[in-house]
Amino acid sequence: MINYKDLGLVNTREMFKKAVDGGYAIPAFNFNNMEQLQAIVMAAAETKSPVILQVSKGARQYANQTLLRYMAEGAVAYAKELGWENPQIVLHLDHGDAFETCKSCIDMGFSSVMIDGSHLPYEENVALTKKVVEYAHQFDVTVEGELGVLAGVEDEVSAAESHYTKPEEVVDFVTKTGCDSLAISIGTSHGAFKFTPEQCTLDPQTGRLVPPPLAFDVLAAIEEQLPGFPIVLHGSSSVPQDEVDTINKFGGALKAAVGIPEEQLRKAAKSAVCKINIDSDSRLAMTAAVREVFANKPAEFDPRKYLGPARDNMKKLYIHKIKEVLGSDNKA
Ligand code: G3H
Ligand code: 13P
Ligand code: ZN
Secondary structure, three states, rough: OOOOOHOOOOOHHHHHHHHHHHEEEEEEEOOOOOOHHHHHHHHHHHHOEEEEEEEEEHHHHHHHHHHHHHHHHHHHHHHHOOOOOOOOOOEEEEEEOOHHHHHHHHHHHEEEEEEOOOOOOOHHHHHHHHHHHHHHHHHHHOOEEOOEEEEEEEOOOEEEOOOOOOHHHHHHHHHHHHOOOOEEEEOEEOOOOOOHHHOEOOOOOOOEEEOOOOOHHHHHHHHHHHHOOEEEEEEOOOOHHHHHHHHHOOOOOOOOEEEOOOHHHHHHHHOEEEEEEEEEHHHHHHHHHHHHHHHHOOOOOOOHHHHHHHHHHHHHHHHHHHHHOOOOOOOO
């Protein structure tokens, strides 16, 4: 049993309270490899932003859960080396699928876990989330639950259609489970194709697809039920069109990729939404940079020469999110 506090990590409790009170949101960035982690830590250290490092099921399969945990421990030391005196870094399990997965992460030093029972019947979601909370709280590990189902298909996290969170269920869920934060569904979804072209309108000036707005009325109704309670938004990549254009220009095939407009995320960040999950945008930034190097320098075969630009591009993206969208800079 390793406690996250001995690794220099923090849980989300204090961080979320400050974010809700201060009208900003904490970035939750997924990581799968060293360059992504370096870019996240550099961006957070440079902007003095609290940050959540997220590990998904896919990441655990790809990179190994133990290795990722040690990388997060290294991230704390690296942040200090970069001059961030008191790094506020959370190591979080993203979309935990079972009690055993959550327990295993808690036992090896994660400071926060998500138990995603959103696909289960309500009472089963309550029972599973409660069980995880009871275990996690013994070690002061914080727990994110989820109510409502996100649309989109990514990894095992999928649903045929979006089912918004029912505001009338949230008080009962939070009270019965004791969870520390709640992921909700208000129209976001995972991946780079969040809406079909049919769901969007076409901006005649730019020729770009404009997605429908998020259900801010549902968010407001949830906030009314749970004043000040930390709310989480998954599926919050904006799918930057310049990255998509670069990918397509250099041989990619991402047609009709569309995300959540930044102004909507800015608005959400000012509400009780205090954790915003971003993964796909980082994948796009990495892929765009790598494709550009390969296209312009076909003789290049030193991975540092294409992963380096990929890292730079991801760092730029993370800093942009922190400063221009979530408003979490200078909060740690
Ligand atoms: O919620 C989904 C995340 O983007 C992680 O996806 O399981 O493919 O790593 P992944
Ligand atoms: P995106 O696919 O929009 O980046 O969402 C990531 C996410 O919600 C991770 O849990
Ligand atoms: Zn998610």
